Amino acid sequence: MKNLLLLLLLIPTISFGQEQSPFAKSLKKTFKFATFYGAVNGGNSVSDQDVWSVTHDGLQNEIIETPFDYSIKFGVRKIARLGYENREKVFYDGTEKSFSDAATIGKIKGFEFLFEGDYTRQQGTNFLNQNHFLRYVADDWIAKVEYLQDGFADVEYFESTQRYRYKLGKKLSINVGAVQRLSEPYGYNPLEDWLLSTGNLHYTDLAIQEGYTMEFDGEGGVEYCDPTGRCVATNSEVWEALIIPMVLSDYTEQERNKLANTLQHSLVVGFDFYHYTKDFWLHSWGNLMPYHYDNDGQYSYHKFNNGQWLDYSGGLILGYKFNKHLGVFAEGKYNKYWNRSWHDFSIGANYVIF
Numbered sequence: 452m453k454n455l456l457l458l459l460l461l462i463p464t465i466s467f468g469q470e471q472s473p474f475a476k477s478l479k480k481t482f483k484f485a486t487f488y489g490a491v492n493g494g495n496s497v498s499d500q501d502v503w504s505v506t507h508d509g510l511q512n513e514i515i516e517t518p519f520d521y522s523i524k525f526g527v528r529k530i531a532r533l534g535y536e537n538r539e540k541v542f543y544d545g546t547e548k549s550f551s552d553a554a555t556i557g558k559i560k561g562f563e564f565l566f567e568g569d570y571t572r573q574q575g576t577n578f579l580n581q582n583h584f585l586r587y588v589a590d591d592w593i594a595k596v597e598y599l600q601d602g603f604a605d606v607e608y609f610e611s612t613q614r615y616r617y618k619l620g621k622k623l624s625i626n627v628g629a630v631q632r633l634s635e636p637y638g639y640n641p642l643e644d645w646l647l648s649t650g651n652l653h654y655t656d657l658a659i660q661e662g663y664t665m666e667f668d669g670e671g672g673v674e675y676c677d678p679t680g681r682c683v684a685t686n687s688e689v690w691e692a693l694i695i696p697m698v699l700s701d702y703t704e705q706e707r708n709k710l711a712n713t714l715q716h717s718l719v720v721g722f723d724f725y726h727y728t729k730d731f732w733l734h735s736w737g738n739l740m741p742y743h744y745d746n747d748g749q750y751s752y753h754k755f756n757n758g759q760w761l762d763y764s765g766g767l768i769l770g771y772k773f774n775k776h777l778g779v780f781a782e783g784k785y786n787k788y789w790n791r792s793w794h795d796f797s798i799g800a801n802y803v804i805f
Contacts, residue, residue, distance in 0.1 A: 493521035526567030578602030604793035638755025641706035
């Protein structure tokens with residue numbers, strides 16, 4: 452964040468200074484045609500919900516209110532638009548989504564980058580999403596470093612890759628190389644220590660360890676309180692359905708955060724295909740990691756998976772205009788790392804009457 456703000460202050464100085472140092476000239480050239488943007492977007496969330504429960508005091512009603520949704524997005528990008536991409540708006544407002552950002556190769560050779568952060572509240576839950584990358588594409592090699600944090604998919608990692616690129620004509624290229632990924636040990640499951648011999652989870656003891664308490668009134672009633680002493684449930688149904696999942700989630704995140712990140716070295720092979728005309732375009736890419744070096748670490752994913760596994764990612768952008776009136780499109784991307792998947796897609800048709 453501080454570095455981004457510093458760059459925002461430096462750009463005007465570089466642009467309007469009368470005398471520029473070699474470093475200033477180089478920095479200005481690097482950010483030429485780049486766009487800095489920041490935006491806040493919001494709207495109402497789901498409506499209030501009535502929740503009824505039966506306790507020893509009779510029928511009780513609770514209204515669950517969900518605060519409004521919002522997102523705060525900021526970033527800077529310098530990525531050449533492909534033929535099928537159009538600027539629909541005058542300003543970046545933080546709602547744009549470009550599937551092609553995930554492609555291995557861009558429209559041009561050379562240096563491109565994206566630094567974007569998004570803090571979002573959706574249906575009362577806060578998420579932090581980040582995507583930052585630096586990419587350099589040459590005729591016969593590719594280098595890229597990327598940091599990704601997807602709060603919705605609960606995945607976060609730093610990745611660097613170096614690949615040899617072989618061009619098969621003007622539209623298709625294949626690549627092979629190495630990938631290094633730094634992430635938390637995803638194979639680690641903190642709840643395994645709380646499993647009973649029957650395979651069930653001893654969640655009550657876990658909750659007590661985390662500071663939750665149970666107060667019995669001697670007449671069959673019970674109150675469940677959180678570590679601050681606040682009553683969070685007055686019957687076992689609410690306790691097991693609402694509170695226990697939250698306890699397990701908080702405990703799992705807490706224990707995972709105690710561990711140091713692990714470095715994973717992998718072999719990668721990939722391809723990129725790009726064809727564009729005004730009536731038909733096809734852009735697709737894919738990456739496959741079939742082999743991962745096993746350093747025999749305590750939290751190695753090889754131990755969790757009992758051996759090797761496949762990590763892969765890919766995307767497809769397709770558009771076809773039958774005539775001046777009718778056109779169809781399909782766009783999407785899919786990622787699967789450490790058996791965690793996240794994806795986006797869009798498909799539809801347009802018919803214009805004139």
